[in-house]
Amino acid sequence: MAGAGIHEVLDSTFDQEVLQSTQPVLVDFWAAWCGPCKAIAPVVDDIAAKYSGRLKVAKVNVDQNSATPSRYGVRGIPALLFFKDGKIVDQLVGYVPQEAIEEKVAKLF
Numbered sequence: 001m002a003g004a005g006i007h008e009v010l011d012s013t014f015d016q017e018v019l020q021s022t023q024p025v026l027v028d029f030w031a032a033w034c035g036p037c038k039a040i041a042p043v044v045d046d047i048a049a050k051y052s053g054r055l056k057v058a059k060v061n062v063d064q065n066s067a068t069p070s071r072y073g074v075r076g077i078p079a080l081l082f083f084k085d086g087k088i089v090d091q092l093v094g095y096v097p098q099e100a101i102e103e104k105v106a107k108l109f
Contacts, residue, residue, distance in 0.1 A: 005048040009058040011067040017058055019086040024108035025056040026101075029079040031063050036095040037078040043098045044080075047105060055105060084108050 009017045009027070018025045028044050030037035048057035062069045062077060072081060072088065082090040082104050090104045 005052050007058040009060050011065040014068045018083055021056050023056045025058055025083040027081045028059045029062050029069055029074045029077050030059060031061060031077055034077050040078050040095050043101065047101060051105060082108060
């Protein structure tokens with residue numbers, strides 16, 4: 001379910017892909033059965049394209065990777081976590097409009 005410019009991240013690759021990233025990272029925690037996840041996917045794809053080269057966008061399928069969502073206390077999906085320098089700096093849970101996500105993204109730079 002990852003579009004162009006979006007990294008599919010696994011429990012085993014999370015630290016390297018997200019925590020050690022030199023760029024800020026937006027991580028989308030999702031599942032195939034989740035309606036709001038499907039609804040927000042094109043928004044996340046658009047943000048990945050818009051901020052290409054400045055923001056890394058990653059997706060974690062919570063059904064296939066349970067350790068990472070547990071580690072970060074993800075209880076509801078979609079959950080968007082914003083990382084900078086290996087630390088969570090913000091998060092959004094549930095379907096939110098693109099403007100709300102871009103507001104959070106702007107604070108990462």
